Amino acid sequence: MYLDDGLGIEQDQEMCKIVSEQVKLDLVRSGFVPKAEKSLREPTKRLVWLGTFIDTENGFYKIPENRINKMIYSIDDIISCLTGRKSVFVKKVASVVGQIISTYLVIGNLVYLMTKHLTIDVNTSASWYSYIKLSESSIEQLQFWKLYVSEVNVKHFSVDESCHSIIYSDASDTGFGGYIVEAPQNIAHGMWVESERSNSSTWKELSAVKKVLLSLVNIISGKRVKWFTDNQNVVSIVSKGSTKTVLQNLALDIFSACLKYNVNIDIVWIPRTLNEKADFLSRIVDHDDWGISYYIFQLIESLWGPHEVDWFASDHNFKLLVFYSRFWNENSSGIDAFTVDWYGVNGLFVPPVFLIPRAFESEINFLPPALHTNVDVLVDLLCESKADSTVKTYHAGFIRWKKWAVHNGISRCDILPAKSLYVALYLSSLVQNSRTASPVISAFYSIQWAHHMIGQTSPTVNLVVKNDLEGAKRRLATRIEKKEPVTPELLSKMYSSSFKEYNVMSQRIICACLLAYSGFLRVSELLNIRRCDINFELGYISIFIPKSKTDIYRDCNSVVIAFMDSDLCPVKNLKLYLLWADISPESEEFIFRNLTKFKDRYVLRKENKSLSYTHMRELFIEAFQPFVSDIKKYGLHSLRSGGATTCANLGISDRLFKRHGRWRSETAKDGYIKDSLKDRLIVSENLGL
Template identity: 50%
Template sequence: MGYAGFEVNTSGSIAHGVWSPDEITQSSTWRELIAVYRVLKSIPQVLRFQKVKWFTDNQSVSKIVKKGSMVHDLQSIAIDIYRFCLNNSILIDIEWIPRSENEKADYLSKICDFDDWGISDEILNAVQRKWGNLEVDWFASDNNAKLPVFYSRFWNVNSSGVDAFTEDWSGKFGLFVPPISIVSEVLKKMYTDNVQGVLIIPHWCHKKDIDELPVKLVDKVTLLPQILQHSRAFSTCKNYNSAFNRWIKWAMLNDLGSGDILPASELPLAIYLTSLIQSSFTPKPVETAFYAIKWIHEINGLDPPTDSSMVKNVLQSAKRILSKPVLKKEPITVELLSSIFDNLYVDKNLKSQRTICAFLLSFSGFLRSSELLYKRCDLDFSSTHMKIFIESSKTDQYRDGSWVIIARTGTKLCPVTNIEKYLEWAQFSMDSSCFIFCNLSATKNGYKCRNVNRAMSYSTLRDLFRNALTPFVTDINKYCLHSLRSGGATAAANKGVKDRMFKRHGRWLSEKAKDGYVKDSLDERLFVSRCLGL
């Protein structure tokens, strides 16, 4: 997770950086504001003596840069921005734009370079004691640069340049810690430029196997680290890499040598997991660290220390010590849906119909809240039913997508009829790529969809749910958006829907996951003891 900015008139003027663990905990406004400052400092050679039109998708930032802030930390950053612009003769005019119009910067900020790595100060000192002082760190970033002069993939606050391959490497005693995927290209350029320097690459446990490969295949080995990073979902890889970096940081702070980090030794790892237990409120941080370290070892062909009985038992202890009772929310019933419909339905009222459709489709399609973020072109209607294409979901590991089929019922609660009314009132065309459940604007004649093609946020959807349900329940805290999915599942199970169709409709992969959504009726539970013949 990081920040980014770019200058539209100059090719390659992209600034990018990543947040430190401490910075991630700061407010979004703080991060957006410091991003403005760091991007300015990263490309002063482009912006100096210029009038700059700056676009941001954070409204608070545009106001703070212009007028300042009553919050001390934000005001300090605003002053730093002012002084930097003054010293570099930059006249900045900052303007807010919607995120949908700032997609490139948003995309750049989310770049996670899994091929980026660095060395410790311990290794640097050992290298310089043996071969002398190094002058340039050719492949680095603000986060891992070991020398004052370094080159980075994108412009950083302190980088001397970008794209080291465009520079002449001769005449400088350089440090080379390149991404694994470009080691062969680095070696070729080192030979071409007749370079003196130190090249450091990670120890590859399959070195003997590599030496035995045909020459034509040796270069292909560098592709493996990149490919193996895709063995898990992007978000999982991101979490695992962050967790492993926390393990490295802890190990170095506690004077562990590199030989105890990767491969990790079981005793230090057990102590590390124990320290996480002492500082955590749930088992999640311990579980993430455990599986991250296991995965990193596996993709590097190393025996994971997580196979140790001691480490496994520390994980089990964390689950017992930190786990809390699961308080499942109550499922929504058809009777509640009927009451909500009667209370909200008004002909041609787009706002009320949006809430009704969100309720009915989540209930009838067993949809998670994230799965409601589909577009008009994802819907297909027929005389007997409708189909919804779910592009990706929690249980769709390979992103194949799936179709959810919902029947016409002919009643007031018919999901198909109600969504057809909503689409007609919202004036969606059949091939529209707009999000169905979007934000609305009030007009003289009612409501209309906003021109910005952005899905409704989770918090907005949650507020609509609570406001609609509150008049009909005694304790709204017993319900959440997932109550719609579990309500539909419960109604289907108590009606005797076949297990195979039940699992397919809800896109569940296991019996345990499916059964966790069903609340058995009292009659169903009493039926067990009535069958005992007592």
Template identity: 40%
Template structure:
């Protein structure tokens, strides 16, 4: 028997010898007819395993293998079954999935395409072609990496459940061009509606049965049809079905509105068609030929216009998308510079803040996925799920901090990605405010340290040449005189201090309120008293023999001759500083719990305020951005407060 298809063909016979004779006859006939067989694609010696038109035929083992091809790009994945007209599966990666390794994406592509085409592949021998060599190895042998091994196990279990015999084979990328092309398709019109919109139209026109134009991430009904096969759709190519049997929901791509409306007329279907109010669109004259809805439209309403009521394409593009359309319109020379923006946007906040917001958003994502929300509902997020998320945090939190972090994390992530944040909703705002009220506790401010306390500490601890005691004395005096936070104090290096005849200058490289990291110089006057910060710090640096790059407040080692600096290249810990301060102050106060390291900054600020230092100089010295922040540190003198009522003339 000989089978021909265009310029491809193969022959078979009962045994090796008969097949050899037949092959020689065919070759001779072709040459006499003027055809020149291509040597590298022709086998004249009989074999028992051959690939013909993409189908593997194995006469030795007695099976025919239907091949599948797949590919995964940085934007999406795709695969197709070569013998089926509509056997194409396609999907878009989420933002998190894009950051995964190429091996992870290629392996996940196999997993998802196979799940989508199960109705075709079930009970078959499947030959799978991929242009990623790692995939072929991992499917057959597994992987040492847990995330890849997990997907490989999923593929194995799926094949066992559906009686699929899978063989994966690597092919060069040039032989996988169709799958490569399909994987890079970006849906521009894959927009959808929210469940809030579905509720509005269902209450007005009744229950709907099928979502005719949807995708895996935006389907609103259990039965839905997609452009490509995916794991949960009921079919593909909605136009190939009759629409008259079921009440349908129609949210078509804008380019298909005319075709959809005409088919609804032809099939006499009943359903809800959702289109934008776009009077310049090509479909508008069909819907409103004379400025009024045409006879085929029995009823209509205006839907909410806020973007939160709609979903954009999974890749962020389309009529409800973010920046993708703008990016696609850029000249090629500028496209490569787009990669500069994500890192810069991360730096729109301090590193610690950006890290906190990123972690906060990841907590929202984990909660959403664990509670049944799809990846398309995470960014952009919908109003009601976010409100429920805040409510769940409020039930378990002990302070307003977790709720605030969640609120601002979601808000920031939406802003830098070009989406309208659900935090602008009055519902979400009110839940947020309710949480802050419920979880807030009375603020008990710590008492400020006074100059009298400093005198008592100095008198007890000062000892000539004692580096250990001088360290905590200098830390206390500098924090008091410079209004220093503990983080600012611990970051001071010897090179940051400049001594002058009448004062010293200290450079604070970074501060909590220094948004742009310009740094700030503070100046502290020389007072020539026992509490003089300049004199005491000068002694401490001399006794410790500190070099320019040494941290001044580092750990110390005990020796037979006293103490000496240890680990000069890093400062002591916050907890060590706190304990040293508490031990120094404890003998001189009734309740040490009323004091903390901030008591030094507060004490210096209160002393300065009560002696009438100008407000502008006061704020600059303490590096405060607002009067409200500054005033929170000041404890007014009782005599100053009494002046108010004394001046009333009573």
């Protein structure tokens, strides 16, 4: 029998010596033979025991220098191998991991947290005799130990277990929440974005700890915090890390934040019943948390900026680095903007709808009481006065005018509102550098729109500016080459060449062309058709068009297409396409999507993303090129104009014709029609000559 690794401790030197002699005597009487060269009988205040240096005089543990030097040497050896052959013997990595973990008694849970990526890489090896490549994260962990092992190599006998703050956190399917017990008004809250909602509960709970920590970091910086969570995995991962990369990265983010802000977290598990307040906070859904688009912000900034503070924002819609939020968010400068003095600060105001009256209380107080109820809808109406695409175009046009004005030394006070002469000179400069009148027209209406937005008279009403625009149109006028319409004969040839039984690829272009032709559909309308927008009725189909270019008041038109007894029947071909493509009647998927080859056939991709305009145009060219002399004369608009031209030449009622094509004016409708030679000759044949 062998005895090893014994250690005795007493309060003073004399008592320690007496106990040492008594232990030696007891061992000899029991039949053991003490090995003198491996024993230390004289009392000491410093010694190395089981690879750990113990200093009772100063009250701390340390790892001896020889072990630290060996660890650093092993790390340098691995880095050298990676520099040369880009891979390293797996046993070398495992050895370093073992050396680091063996310092747990002194360094604590950090040895597990900062070796997890190394462990993940070791576990990927095929055998102990193979070579592996280390990830960037593993290399960073090696560098960490090389640089900082000496700084963390100490543990004092007496540790202050008290805490300065207590925090509870929790996560739900919709968001996260947390609060400081001693300051309950300091609440952190946020909502998951769409891509985060499908993550695991452990990811959400761990992210909640990270986000609450970063949200409250300015309050708890430099403090020891007792942190309560109702997820046991989170306690382990925050302390020791995880072999799952995504969770390990979150644990490292928490560790890095604690280092950066000098926060000491002691995380503890509690039952869910003791975490009800944090659970309630995590389930808050802030329906009033809205924001303006980047383009609107740029417009406001160009008109009245630069702004200093975003007074009503959150961590996912703030537009300025300094922002205030309803609850504490990561990087927010404060909560409750109403507690701050706004005087002298050029602030951006995008308040929740229910706070608009309070945010603009001073101005609203001067309104007649009967008008107060209209204030809530003011912001919505201003934002919806133009389509998003129009706002984007006009804003970009105004920014170009502003840059030109600044470059040419025009004072900022003459940019908005602008002087008529300066605008006329700007339009003239565009004429000199443009091949078409489009940039000049865009600039004219962009400047007009910016002035209307702030209630100022636009310089575009000046006759000099108006005549400048008309002159530009005349000088830069180009002949419009309209695309040739597709005829029923061309459709028949395309169908005969392309149709194949059970072939989804060929049926897709056939169906798309026939629907666009018979329904007078624009390409944007065609590509945005979903299966749920289509209703099959007795003798016809109805296709719901939720958003149309000419439907400015969003009446949401429906197109009806009749069943016909022919091979080119759009209804029959649509039925075949939906059947072969396996699109269920209840589906909300786009019917025209990209395809993937599966064995000997094509299937629609699962990603619910419609075909792009470019891809659709390529399919159109491929389908019709063999049957026309010059494919450049034809485009996707040829389908809409082809159907319109055929109907016009057959004498269809103008009222039905215009409604079917969803045209706003006679001029727009007539632009799609190419009159037949027979109809054009009727004019001269009926002059009475």
